[in-house]
Amino acid sequence: MISITAVANTKHSSDASGYARNPVEMKVLKFPGGELHVTVEAGVCADELELKAHLPNADAVMTLLMTTDALRRAYPGTPIDVHLPYVPYARQDRVANPGESLSAKVFCDLINAQCYRRVVVQDPHSDVTPALLDRIVIDDPLPALRRALERIRTRSMNVALVAPDAGARKRVLKLAAHLELPVVFADKIRDTRTGVITGTEIQGDLPDCALLVVDDICDGGRTFTELAQTAREKQNRSGARQPLYLYVTHGIFSKGLDALLDGYAAIFTRNNWTSDARAIQV
Numbered sequence: 698m699i700s701i702t703a704v705a706n707t708k709h710s711s712d713a714s715g716y717a718r719n720p721v722e723m724k725v726l727k728f729p730g731g732e733l734h735v736t737v738e739a740g741v742c743a744d745e746l747e748l749k750a751h752l753p754n755a756d757a758v759m760t761l762l763m764t765t766d767a768l769r770r771a772y773p774g775t776p777i778d779v780h781l782p783y784v785p786y787a788r789q790d791r792v793a794n795p796g797e798s799l800s801a802k803v804f805c806d807l808i809n810a811q812c813y814r815r816v817v818v819q820d821p822h823s824d825v826t827p828a829l830l831d832r833i834v835i836d837d838p839l840p841a842l843r844r845a846l847e848r849i850r851t852r853s854m855n856v857a858l859v860a861p862d863a864g865a866r867k868r869v870l871k872l873a874a875h876l877e878l879p880v881v882f883a884d885k886i887r888d889t890r891t892g893v894i895t896g897t898e899i900q901g902d903l904p905d906c907a908l909l910v911v912d913d914i915c916d917g918g919r920t921f922t923e924l925a926q927t928a929r930e931k932q933n934r935s936g937a938r939q940p941l942y943l944y945v946t947h948g949i950f951s952k953g954l955d956a957l958l959d960g961y962a963a964i965f966t967r968n969n970w971t972s973d974a975r976a977i978q979v
């Protein structure tokens with residue numbers, strides 16, 4: 698879904714904030730052949746424009762590009778900020794096998810060509826996205842994670858963060874340092890040709906406290922169901938039974954929540970792509 702807000706400076710009016718924020722209506726049509734057509738409302742008072750775009754598929758990406766063009770024509774010279782909580786294609790950020798495309802670069806080049814004033818994203822998958830996207834602003838990840846921790850702490854006092862794989866390690870270490878929490882490391886074993894996860898290992902002993910697995914994305918969920926199983930086996934061997942929780946910024950949950958909820962006492966997310974309210978939005 699894409700929404701547009703017109704922000705107008707009202708410093709000389711009675712509005713206390715100094716800014717008026719008004720929605721800009723937009724219409725998206727799909728022709729029988731599959732092509733899209735976008736029309737935006739013209740004439741809304743705007744010193745700047747904000748686009749919010751949830752981009753779960755290629756039609757949504759095309760709609761964003763056409764909306765941007767429509768805005769440039771209807772509001773010439775007005776700066777546009779785009780908020781892309783999830784950056785699609787950011788996960789394929791290196792060429793792992795000869796002959797592959799570099800998807801992250803293809804998508805970031807498309808966004809850079811739009812010349813937005815700012816591109817605001819949440820929890821980019823790796824350092825490659827900030828390196829490729831011009832004028833990127835990364836939203837502070839701590840408030841949402843703190844809200845998840847508050848919910849857990851009402852059930853059990855101490856919490857350790859778990860980095861589910863090597864890719865998550867740097868992110869989780871940084872968050873844990875800010876929050877002064879211990880960290881547990883896990884390693885996901887994946888076949889790079891098929892993408893299939895073939896196992897998970899957890900390093901060392903598990904601390905005697907609740908465990909919060911933290912990652913950027915839950916897609917099909919295999920990373921997390923495998924990790925939950927490995928954690929349970931480890932706990933069974935040591936006789937401990939610390940509750941396991943999951944926090945992901947982008948809750949795609951493409952295979953639903955049932956299998957995940959077998960392994961986790963609660964699932965927290967900043968962006969729930971599903972209508973399943975069992976994933977707690979924080």
Ligand SMILES: O=P(O)(O)OC[C@H]1O[C@@H](O)[C@H](O)[C@@H]1O
Nearest residue numbers: 788914915916917918919920
């Ligand atoms: O296992 P699923 O949920 O399909 O995929 C999510 C994982 O794949 C990675 O890119 C994400 O960072 C996360 O670790």
